[in-house]
Amino acid sequence: MTFKVFFLVLVAEACSAGMHILFKRGVNTLEPGSMRSIKGYLRFVRSVLKNPSVWAGLLVVCCGMVVWLLVLAHAELSLAFPLDSIQYVFILLASAALLGERVNRYRILGTFFIIAGIVLVALQ
Amino acid sequence: MKKPKGKLTLEVFFLIILTDVIESFAELFWKKGALATGIDNVTFANVTQFMSSMLTGPEFLTGLFLYIVNFFLWVTVLSRVDLSVAFPTGSTSYIIVALLSMVFLDEHISLYRWSGIICIITGIYFISKSANDGGSPA
Numbered sequence: 001m002t003f004k005v006f007f008l009v010l011v012a013e014a015c016s017a018g019m020h021i022l023f024k025r026g027v028n029t030l031e032p033g034s035m036r037s038i039k040g041y042l043r044f045v046r047s048v049l050k051n052p053s054v055w056a057g058l059l060v061v062c063c064g065m066v067v068w069l070l071v072l073a074h075a076e077l078s079l080a081f082p083l084d085s086i087q088y089v090f091i092l093l094a095s096a097a098l099l100g101e102r103v104n105r106y107r108i109l110g111t112f113f114i115i116a117g118i119v120l121v122a123l124q
Numbered sequence: 125m126k127k128p129k130g131k132l133t134l135e136v137f138f139l140i141i142l143t144d145v146i147e148s149f150a151e152l153f154w155k156k157g158a159l160a161t162g163i164d165n166v167t168f169a170n171v172t173q174f175m176s177s178m179l180t181g182p183e184f185l186t187g188l189f190l191y192i193v194n195f196f197l198w199v200t201v202l203s204r205v206d207l208s209v210a211f212p213t214g215s216t217s218y219i220i221v222a223l224l225s226m227v228f229l230d231e232h233i234s235l236y237r238w239s240g241i242i243c244i245i246t247g248i249y250f251i252s253k254s255a256n257d258g259g260s261p262a
Contacts, residue, residue, distance in 0.1 A: 023199055024207040032130065033200040041200075048199050058195075069158060069178060070166055088212055095208035103208050106257075110250030111208075113243050114215045120240025121218050 008071050009083050015064025017090040022057030024099055029053075085115045130204040132213065132255040140210055143197045144217030150190035157183030209255040215244050 027033075030051070033044035048054055092111050095101040130136070161177040163170055178184055201210050219241050225231040233241075 020202075020207055020211060024202045027199050027203040030203055032203040035200065044200070044203070045196060048196070054199065069154070069175075070171075088215075091211045092208055095206065095211075099207060101206045101208050104254050106250045106254035107208055110247040110254060111212050113247030113250060114212050115247075117240040117243030117245075117247060118215060118218055120236050120243060121222060123236045123240070 005071060006083075008067055010086070012064050012067040012071060013083065013087050013090070015060050015067065017087055017094060019057040019061040019064065020091060021094050021098055022053050022060060024095075026051040026053030026057065028099070085118050088115050088118075130206075130255075132205055132209055132252045136201060136204050136210075137213065137252075139197055139201050140213050141216050141220070143194050143201065144214045145220065146190050146194045146197070148217060148221065150187040150194065153183045153187035153190070157181045157187065205255060209251055212251050213248055216248060219244055 027048065030044065030047050033041060033048075035041050088111050092103060092108065096103040157178055160181055160183060161174055163174045163177070166174050222233060222237055222241060226233050
């Protein structure tokens with residue numbers, strides 16, 4: 001993997017993390033979506049589509065996807081896999097710092113077990 | 125605005141797994157679409173050609189459709205649980221891919237892979253514990 005591809009992957013991962021944070025920020029202001037009734041779910045869908053933070057997330061991920069397309073044309077999909085684990089750290093830090101989620105010891109421990117697991121699975 | 129923190133119920137857990145399975149398929153379609161352009165080194169000179177060939181292909185459009193479905197499922201998940209719970213729980217997909225490739229593709233699962241799978245399961249156990257024993261009302 002060349003430096004250029006590595007950098008592109010990092011940018012794509014950062015866009016993806018940004019998308020999750022903006023989505024979460026947006027839906028935090030809404031009632032939780034329930035799939036138990038069609039009417040209730042459509043109401044949820046409508047409020048999601050009217051949410052500016054969700055749209056900002058979609059915009060960020062569109063930029064990220066263009067970058068991804070460039071990566072995919074270069075690298076094997078499997079090479080990009082281990083770099084995916086960077087996301088877990090991005091998301092954990094951002095959830096605590098930007099979303100005010102209560103990240104306790106178990107959650108940190110769990111996230112690190114998962115990162116270790118993904119690296120082991122990718123080692124093959 | 126503070127919302128009560130949601131528990132990681134079985135229903136939400138299955139929704140998360142579903143989004144990850146759909147995403148794997150969407151990614152696969154896009155990878156196939158990128159290969160189908162026949163351009164394996166994108167440069168400034170051929171980027172327009174690459175994009176126009178990629179964006180009109182059936183693989184790209186199928187992937188896009190799957191991503192749109194996934195978007196609605198994922199915001200539903202996020203409206204119910206913390207991002208720091210939902211996101212790592214999605215790593216279940218690594219286990220599913222490994223097991224599926226063992227069953228359907230006769231792929232050998234190495235000791236590394238098995239220990240990785242056990243690590244991921246342990247991690248998800250801790251995450252669900254952090255979401256469900258937190259003491260905060262659901």
